[in-house]
Amino acid sequence: MEKGRTALVTGGSRGIGAAVVRLLASRGVRTACTYFRSPGPARALALEFPGLVEPIAYELGSLDSAERAADEAVARLGHLDTVVANAGVWAGGPLTRIDMDTWSRVLNENVVGTAQLCRAVLPALRAADGDRSITIVSSAVAMIGGVGDSAYSSAKLALLGLSRTVAQESGRYGIRVNAVAPGIVETDMTASLPDGAVAAVVDGLLLRRAGTVEEIAAAISFLALDATYCTGATLTVDGGWSV
Numbered sequence: 001m002e003k004g005r006t007a008l009v010t011g012g013s014r015g016i017g018a019a020v021v022r023l024l025a026s027r028g029v030r031t032a033c034t035y036f037r038s039p040g041p042a043r044a045l046a047l048e049f050p051g052l053v054e055p056i057a058y059e060l061g062s063l064d065s066a067e068r069a070a071d072e073a074v075a076r077l078g079h080l081d082t083v084v085a086n087a088g089v090w091a092g093g094p095l096t097r098i099d100m101d102t103w104s105r106v107l108n109e110n111v112v113g114t115a116q117l118c119r120a121v122l123p124a125l126r127a128a129d130g131d132r133s134i135t136i137v138s139s140a141v142a143m144i145g146g147v148g149d150s151a152y153s154s155a156k157l158a159l160l161g162l163s164r165t166v167a168q169e170s171g172r173y174g175i176r177v178n179a180v181a182p183g184i185v186e187t188d189m190t191a192s193l194p195d196g197a198v199a200a201v202v203d204g205l206l207l208r209r210a211g212t213v214e215e216i217a218a219a220i221s222f223l224a225l226d227a228t229y230c231t232g233a234t235l236t237v238d239g240g241w242s243v
Protein backbone atom coordinates (compact mmCIF):
# COMPACT_ATOMS: atom_id res chain seq x y z
CA MET A 1 0.00 0.00 0.00
CA GLU A 2 1.18 3.50 -0.87
CA LYS A 3 0.97 5.33 2.47
CA GLY A 4 0.05 9.03 2.14
CA ARG A 5 0.37 9.14 -1.62
CA THR A 6 -2.13 11.26 -3.60
CA ALA A 7 -2.89 11.54 -7.31
CA LEU A 8 -4.78 13.52 -9.91
CA VAL A 9 -5.88 11.53 -12.98
CA THR A 10 -7.45 13.54 -15.79
CA GLY A 11 -10.11 11.80 -17.86
CA GLY A 12 -10.27 9.32 -14.99
CA SER A 13 -13.97 8.63 -15.27
CA ARG A 14 -13.88 6.27 -18.29
CA GLY A 15 -11.58 4.09 -20.39
CA ILE A 16 -7.85 3.98 -19.63
CA GLY A 17 -8.16 6.73 -17.01
CA ALA A 18 -10.77 4.79 -15.03
CA ALA A 19 -8.48 1.73 -15.01
CA VAL A 20 -5.67 3.95 -13.69
CA VAL A 21 -7.93 5.34 -10.95
CA ARG A 22 -8.96 1.78 -9.95
CA LEU A 23 -5.34 0.58 -9.86
CA LEU A 24 -4.07 3.57 -7.87
CA ALA A 25 -7.00 3.40 -5.42
CA SER A 26 -6.49 -0.35 -4.97
CA ARG A 27 -2.87 0.50 -4.03
CA GLY A 28 -4.19 2.91 -1.39
CA VAL A 29 -3.45 6.12 -3.34
CA ARG A 30 -6.08 8.81 -2.62
CA THR A 31 -6.98 9.91 -6.12
CA ALA A 32 -8.80 12.89 -7.65
CA CYS A 33 -10.55 11.63 -10.76
CA THR A 34 -11.62 14.17 -13.35
CA TYR A 35 -14.65 14.08 -15.61
CA PHE A 36 -15.69 16.50 -18.33
CA ARG A 37 -19.29 16.06 -19.53
CA SER A 38 -20.67 13.38 -17.23
CA PRO A 39 -19.96 13.20 -13.48
CA GLY A 40 -21.85 9.87 -13.08
CA PRO A 41 -18.97 7.42 -13.79
CA ALA A 42 -16.54 9.38 -11.57
CA ARG A 43 -19.11 9.36 -8.75
CA ALA A 44 -19.53 5.59 -9.22
CA LEU A 45 -15.73 5.17 -8.80
CA ALA A 46 -15.93 7.22 -5.59
CA LEU A 47 -18.61 4.80 -4.30
CA GLU A 48 -16.50 1.79 -5.36
CA PHE A 49 -13.49 3.13 -3.39
CA PRO A 50 -14.95 5.04 -0.41
CA GLY A 51 -12.58 7.71 0.93
CA LEU A 52 -10.06 7.05 -1.83
CA VAL A 53 -11.56 8.61 -4.98
CA GLU A 54 -12.63 12.26 -5.31
CA PRO A 55 -14.50 13.26 -8.50
CA ILE A 56 -13.65 16.71 -9.83
CA ALA A 57 -14.56 18.63 -12.99
CA TYR A 58 -11.90 19.49 -15.60
CA GLU A 59 -11.89 20.68 -19.20
CA LEU A 60 -8.87 20.19 -21.47
CA GLY A 61 -7.64 23.36 -23.17
CA SER A 62 -8.49 25.80 -20.38
CA LEU A 63 -5.72 27.05 -18.06
CA ASP A 64 -8.41 28.30 -15.71
CA SER A 65 -9.98 24.84 -15.49
CA ALA A 66 -6.55 23.19 -15.02
CA GLU A 67 -5.74 25.57 -12.16
CA ARG A 68 -9.12 24.95 -10.54
CA ALA A 69 -8.63 21.17 -10.84
CA ALA A 70 -5.16 21.41 -9.26
CA ASP A 71 -6.46 23.60 -6.41
CA GLU A 72 -9.45 21.33 -5.86
CA ALA A 73 -7.22 18.22 -5.77
CA VAL A 74 -4.95 19.81 -3.15
CA ALA A 75 -7.96 21.01 -1.13
CA ARG A 76 -9.52 17.53 -1.08
CA LEU A 77 -6.34 15.43 -0.75
CA GLY A 78 -4.18 17.73 1.40
CA HIS A 79 -1.25 17.67 -1.03
CA LEU A 80 -0.49 16.37 -4.53
CA ASP A 81 2.46 14.15 -5.49
CA THR A 82 1.33 12.21 -8.59
CA VAL A 83 -0.35 13.47 -11.77
CA VAL A 84 -1.51 11.39 -14.73
CA ALA A 85 -2.28 13.62 -17.74
CA ASN A 86 -4.51 11.09 -19.45
CA ALA A 87 -7.40 13.13 -20.89
CA GLY A 88 -7.13 13.48 -24.65
CA VAL A 89 -9.36 13.90 -27.68
CA TRP A 90 -9.36 12.24 -31.08
CA ALA A 91 -10.74 13.56 -34.38
CA GLY A 92 -9.45 12.57 -37.78
CA GLY A 93 -9.76 12.32 -41.51
CA PRO A 94 -7.37 12.59 -44.46
CA LEU A 95 -5.36 15.81 -44.39
CA THR A 96 -6.86 16.89 -47.72
CA ARG A 97 -10.39 16.69 -46.26
CA ILE A 98 -10.23 17.31 -42.51
CA ASP A 99 -11.67 20.64 -41.43
CA MET A 100 -8.72 22.82 -40.30
CA ASP A 101 -10.65 24.13 -37.27
CA THR A 102 -10.95 20.51 -36.13
CA TRP A 103 -7.22 20.02 -36.78
CA SER A 104 -6.40 23.06 -34.61
CA ARG A 105 -8.80 21.93 -31.86
CA VAL A 106 -7.11 18.49 -31.66
CA LEU A 107 -3.71 20.20 -31.35
CA ASN A 108 -4.94 22.77 -28.87
CA GLU A 109 -6.81 20.42 -26.54
CA ASN A 110 -4.19 17.68 -26.54
CA VAL A 111 -0.98 19.73 -26.54
CA VAL A 112 -1.80 23.16 -25.11
CA GLY A 113 -4.28 21.53 -22.72
CA THR A 114 -1.66 19.11 -21.36
CA ALA A 115 0.93 21.90 -21.08
CA GLN A 116 -1.61 23.96 -19.14
CA LEU A 117 -2.25 21.03 -16.81
CA CYS A 118 1.50 20.55 -16.18
CA ARG A 119 1.88 24.27 -15.51
CA ALA A 120 -1.10 24.23 -13.13
CA VAL A 121 0.07 21.22 -11.05
CA LEU A 122 3.80 22.00 -10.82
CA PRO A 123 3.54 24.42 -7.84
CA ALA A 124 1.67 21.76 -5.82
CA LEU A 125 4.15 19.03 -6.85
CA ARG A 126 7.11 21.25 -5.90
CA ALA A 127 5.49 21.90 -2.51
CA ALA A 128 5.09 18.16 -1.81
CA ASP A 129 7.77 15.79 -0.47
CA GLY A 130 9.18 12.43 -1.55
CA ASP A 131 8.85 10.86 -4.97
CA ARG A 132 6.66 12.98 -7.26
CA SER A 133 5.73 12.41 -10.87
CA ILE A 134 3.78 13.47 -13.92
CA THR A 135 2.91 10.77 -16.44
CA ILE A 136 1.64 11.99 -19.80
CA VAL A 137 -0.46 9.70 -22.00
CA SER A 138 0.73 9.93 -25.61
CA SER A 139 0.06 7.25 -28.26
CA ALA A 140 1.93 4.78 -30.45
CA VAL A 141 0.74 6.84 -33.44
CA ALA A 142 3.15 9.55 -32.24
CA MET A 143 5.93 7.26 -33.53
CA ILE A 144 4.31 5.75 -36.60
CA GLY A 145 1.55 8.13 -37.72
CA GLY A 146 -1.60 6.68 -39.25
CA VAL A 147 -3.94 7.31 -42.16
CA GLY A 148 -6.42 9.99 -41.07
CA ASP A 149 -4.42 10.77 -37.95
CA SER A 150 -2.38 13.83 -39.01
CA ALA A 151 -3.68 16.06 -36.22
CA TYR A 152 -3.81 13.39 -33.50
CA SER A 153 -0.39 11.91 -34.30
CA SER A 154 1.17 15.41 -34.45
CA ALA A 155 -0.38 16.25 -31.09
CA LYS A 156 0.73 13.00 -29.46
CA LEU A 157 4.30 13.44 -30.79
CA ALA A 158 4.35 16.98 -29.40
CA LEU A 159 3.47 15.50 -25.99
CA LEU A 160 6.75 13.53 -26.05
CA GLY A 161 8.65 16.81 -26.51
CA LEU A 162 6.59 18.35 -23.74
CA SER A 163 7.24 15.49 -21.31
CA ARG A 164 11.00 15.49 -21.96
CA THR A 165 11.18 19.27 -21.55
CA VAL A 166 9.13 19.36 -18.35
CA ALA A 167 11.35 16.50 -17.10
CA GLN A 168 14.42 18.69 -17.74
CA GLU A 169 12.86 21.67 -16.01
CA SER A 170 11.62 19.66 -13.01
CA GLY A 171 14.41 17.19 -12.19
CA ARG A 172 16.09 19.61 -9.80
CA TYR A 173 12.88 19.64 -7.73
CA GLY A 174 12.78 15.83 -7.56
CA ILE A 175 9.83 15.64 -9.94
CA ARG A 176 9.91 12.89 -12.59
CA VAL A 177 8.09 13.34 -15.91
CA ASN A 178 7.51 10.42 -18.27
CA ALA A 179 5.21 9.41 -21.11
CA VAL A 180 3.29 6.27 -21.97
CA ALA A 181 2.51 5.51 -25.61
CA PRO A 182 -0.38 3.03 -25.74
CA GLY A 183 -1.35 1.10 -28.83
CA ILE A 184 -4.92 0.22 -29.71
CA VAL A 185 -7.22 -0.31 -26.72
CA GLU A 186 -10.97 -0.71 -27.06
CA THR A 187 -12.64 2.22 -25.26
CA ASP A 188 -15.32 4.78 -26.14
CA MET A 189 -12.58 6.65 -28.05
CA THR A 190 -11.87 3.75 -30.43
CA ALA A 191 -15.64 3.22 -30.81
CA SER A 192 -15.64 6.54 -32.69
CA LEU A 193 -13.10 5.28 -35.28
CA PRO A 194 -14.34 4.27 -38.76
CA ASP A 195 -15.71 0.69 -39.09
CA GLY A 196 -12.97 -1.92 -39.36
CA ALA A 197 -10.20 0.45 -38.22
CA VAL A 198 -9.45 -1.42 -34.97
CA ALA A 199 -9.49 -4.84 -36.70
CA ALA A 200 -7.12 -3.55 -39.39
CA VAL A 201 -4.62 -2.39 -36.76
CA VAL A 202 -4.92 -5.59 -34.71
CA ASP A 203 -4.21 -7.63 -37.82
CA GLY A 204 -0.76 -6.06 -38.11
CA LEU A 205 0.26 -6.25 -34.44
CA LEU A 206 2.99 -8.60 -33.29
CA LEU A 207 0.67 -9.79 -30.50
CA ARG A 208 -2.41 -9.93 -32.82
CA ARG A 209 -4.78 -8.47 -30.20
CA ALA A 210 -5.83 -5.11 -28.81
CA GLY A 211 -4.50 -4.10 -25.39
CA THR A 212 -6.73 -3.85 -22.34
CA VAL A 213 -7.22 -0.76 -20.23
CA GLU A 214 -5.72 -2.69 -17.30
CA GLU A 215 -2.50 -3.40 -19.27
CA ILE A 216 -2.08 0.31 -20.05
CA ALA A 217 -2.92 1.29 -16.46
CA ALA A 218 -0.20 -1.10 -15.19
CA ALA A 219 2.42 0.71 -17.33
CA ILE A 220 1.16 4.11 -16.20
CA SER A 221 1.20 3.20 -12.51
CA PHE A 222 4.70 1.71 -12.93
CA LEU A 223 6.03 5.04 -14.23
CA ALA A 224 3.91 7.10 -11.83
CA LEU A 225 4.74 5.25 -8.60
CA ASP A 226 7.39 2.55 -8.97
CA ALA A 227 10.01 3.77 -11.45
CA THR A 228 11.60 6.21 -9.02
CA TYR A 229 14.83 6.64 -11.07
CA CYS A 230 13.01 7.04 -14.37
CA THR A 231 12.44 10.47 -15.90
CA GLY A 232 12.24 11.79 -19.45
CA ALA A 233 11.33 8.28 -20.65
CA THR A 234 8.66 7.03 -23.02
CA LEU A 235 7.21 3.58 -22.36
CA THR A 236 5.57 2.09 -25.45
CA VAL A 237 2.79 -0.39 -24.63
CA ASP A 238 1.42 -1.28 -28.05
CA GLY A 239 1.57 -5.04 -28.66
CA GLY A 240 4.40 -4.44 -31.11
CA TRP A 241 2.57 -1.89 -33.33
CA SER A 242 5.52 0.51 -33.58
CA VAL A 243 8.26 -2.13 -34.05
Ligand SMILES: NC(=O)c1ccc[n+]([C@@H]2O[C@H](COP(=O)([O-])OP(=O)(O)OC[C@H]3O[C@@H](n4cnc5c(N)ncnc54)[C@H](OP(=O)(O)O)[C@@H]3O)[C@@H](O)[C@H]2O)c1
Nearest residue numbers: 011013014015016035036037038060088139184185187189
Ligand atom coordinates in the same frame (compact mmCIF):
# COMPACT_ATOMS: atom_id res chain seq x y z
N1 LIG B 1 -8.07 4.02 -26.63
C1 LIG B 1 -6.96 3.92 -27.32
O1 LIG B 1 -6.81 3.01 -28.20
C2 LIG B 1 -5.82 4.86 -27.08
C3 LIG B 1 -4.60 4.59 -27.69
C4 LIG B 1 -3.52 5.43 -27.48
C5 LIG B 1 -3.68 6.54 -26.65
N2 LIG B 1 -4.89 6.78 -26.08
C6 LIG B 1 -4.98 7.96 -25.21
O2 LIG B 1 -5.35 7.52 -23.92
C7 LIG B 1 -6.09 8.56 -23.27
C8 LIG B 1 -7.41 8.00 -22.76
O3 LIG B 1 -8.14 7.50 -23.88
P1 LIG B 1 -9.46 6.60 -23.72
O4 LIG B 1 -9.55 5.79 -24.96
O5 LIG B 1 -9.46 5.96 -22.39
O6 LIG B 1 -10.58 7.74 -23.78
P2 LIG B 1 -12.13 7.67 -23.42
O7 LIG B 1 -12.57 6.27 -23.11
O8 LIG B 1 -12.80 8.39 -24.54
O9 LIG B 1 -12.22 8.51 -22.04
C9 LIG B 1 -12.36 9.86 -22.09
C10 LIG B 1 -12.14 10.47 -20.70
O10 LIG B 1 -11.66 11.79 -20.91
C11 LIG B 1 -12.64 12.74 -20.49
N3 LIG B 1 -12.70 13.80 -21.50
C12 LIG B 1 -13.20 13.72 -22.76
N4 LIG B 1 -13.09 14.92 -23.38
C13 LIG B 1 -12.52 15.75 -22.48
C14 LIG B 1 -12.16 17.12 -22.51
N5 LIG B 1 -12.38 17.89 -23.60
N6 LIG B 1 -11.62 17.68 -21.40
C15 LIG B 1 -11.40 16.92 -20.28
N7 LIG B 1 -11.71 15.62 -20.19
C16 LIG B 1 -12.27 15.05 -21.28
C17 LIG B 1 -13.95 11.96 -20.38
O11 LIG B 1 -14.83 12.59 -19.44
P3 LIG B 1 -16.46 12.61 -19.70
O12 LIG B 1 -16.88 11.18 -19.84
O13 LIG B 1 -17.04 13.30 -18.50
O14 LIG B 1 -16.66 13.39 -20.96
C18 LIG B 1 -13.42 10.60 -19.91
O15 LIG B 1 -13.11 10.64 -18.53
C19 LIG B 1 -6.24 9.69 -24.30
O16 LIG B 1 -5.23 10.64 -24.11
C20 LIG B 1 -6.03 8.96 -25.62
O17 LIG B 1 -5.58 9.83 -26.64
C21 LIG B 1 -5.96 5.97 -26.25
